[in-house]
Amino acid sequence: MVAVLKSTGLGISEIMLRIICYFAETEPLWHNSQVAIITAPRIDLAITLIDRLARWYPEIEKSATRIVINNVTITAYPSHKLEAIRGLDNPKMIFVDEADYMPRRLIEEILVIVERYSAKSSPNGVLVSTPSMPNGLMDTLFKDPDSLYEKIKLPYTVGLGKIFTEEEIKQAKLSKSFEREYNLKFGLSEGNLFSYELVKKCVQEYDLKFKGGQRILAIDPAYSSSKFAIVGIEKVDGVAYIKMAESFEFASPTAMAERIVLLSKDYPTVFVDSAGAGLVTDLKLKGVNPTAISFGKHLDEMTLNASRAVAELNVRIHPAFSDLIADLQAVRYNQKGHPDKTQISFDLGDAFLMGMFGLKENKIVSGLVMSDD
Numbered sequence: 001m002v003a004v005l006k007s008t009g010l011g012i013s014e015i016m017l018r019i020i021c022y023f024a025e026t027e028p029l030w031h032n033s034q035v036a037i038i039t040a041p042r043i044d045l046a047i048t049l050i051d052r053l054a055r056w057y058p059e060i061e062k063s064a065t066r067i068v069i070n071n072v073t074i075t076a077y078p079s080h081k082l083e084a085i086r087g088l089d090n091p092k093m094i095f096v097d098e099a100d101y102m103p104r105r106l107i108e109e110i111l112v113i114v115e116r117y118s119a120k121s122s123p124n125g126v127l128v129s130t131p132s133m134p135n136g137l138m139d140t141l142f143k144d145p146d147s148l149y150e151k152i153k154l155p156y157t158v159g160l161g162k163i164f165t166e167e168e169i170k171q172a173k174l175s176k177s178f179e180r181e182y183n184l185k186f187g188l189s190e191g192n193l194f195s196y197e198l199v200k201k202c203v204q205e206y207d208l209k210f211k212g213g214q215r216i217l218a219i220d221p222a223y224s225s226s227k228f229a230i231v232g233i234e235k236v237d238g239v240a241y242i243k244m245a246e247s248f249e250f251a252s253p254t255a256m257a258e259r260i261v262l263l264s265k266d267y268p269t270v271f272v273d274s275a276g277a278g279l280v281t282d283l284k285l286k287g288v289n290p291t292a293i294s295f296g297k298h299l300d301e302m303t304l305n306a307s308r309a310v311a312e313l314n315v316r317i318h319p320a321f322s323d324l325i326a327d328l329q330a331v332r333y334n335q336k337g338h339p340d341k342t343q344i345s346f347d348l349g350d351a352f353l354m355g356m357f358g359l360k361e362n363k364i365v366s367g368l369v370m371s372d373d
């Protein structure tokens with residue numbers, strides 16, 4: 001199995017389609033087999049890929065999403081039609097195009113489909129994508145040293161002088177999304193909740209040692225596919241300095257509670273999302289007195305407070321906290337004026353909102369609502 005992280009414009013999808021055709025025509029083991037191509041939710045993307053194949057085989061009849069080449073059935077499936085792939089009896093390749101842009105709720109199911117056939121028919125599982133958000137599918141695979149996938153990175157430099165000219169890249173670098181689209185950096189796209197440029201100005205080098213200011217620890221516990229996020233902030237001379245920002249996947253509740261108890265020795269004020277009632281109880285039993293913050297009642301104020309602090313450059317974020325920076329630069333408003341989590345999980349971002357709110361409200365902590373009820 002292979003995961004390919006690539007620059008836009010390199011033509012990797014085209015190459016994959018040609019590889020599929022080559023094996024369909026030349027490999028005896030592919031006779032009477034199937035190829036599944038998984039695309040993003042819109043059906044027109046699946047149709048487009050089959051149309052590209054059909055242009056090379058004008059004599060072959062096809063349907064909108066299926067073509068048969070030399071007894072190999074090639075079908076493009078929109079990501080909301082994944083159940084149909086489970087019925088394939090002899091798949092030889094499963095190709096996921098723009099894998100990092102699949103709906104988050106489907107990522108686990110897509111990986112199961114790609115990997116489950118490896119023991120049955122030894123298919124070639126191929127994930128191809130330009131980068132999307134930090135901690136998404138491709139970022140997670142490329143960070144995992146024990147991943148089942150062979151990992152290949154193809155930045156724009158591999159196409160320089162072949163596909164791209166120097167002038168084209170010079171123009172592309174003017175775009176704020178250049179690092180993501182061409183240079184394989186996750187999350188460097190522009191949101192609208194926080195100004196991309198203002199967040200960039202907030203990113204500065206500074207001493208991570210404490211300076212005797214007001215300190216707060218904000219915890220966003222993990223739920224379902226989200227990560228357990230912790231952000232530590234110290235406010236000095238009116239400026240909030242991020243002193244730590246870490247997230248954990250598949251976090252052990254016991255380990256996280258012990259981690260917070262240890263950190264609370266440096267952060268006298270601890271805020272926790274009130275939805276994590278079990279964590280609040282565990283911390284109290286361990287001698288920590290956290291304040292439970294209701295996102296349901298305070299999210300409007302939390303969002304406005306944090307965006308204003310960034311706009312006024314009253315925040316400093318160390319370059320080491322790249323995942324938090326990416327969250328803030330990429331997140332967009334949803335219809336309610338809250339962070340849109342359909343494309344990014346925003347776990348560190350939520351902890352940041354909570355921590356900034358906590359600094360503002362620390363004088364009246366006892367008056368905060370402690371639950372969502």
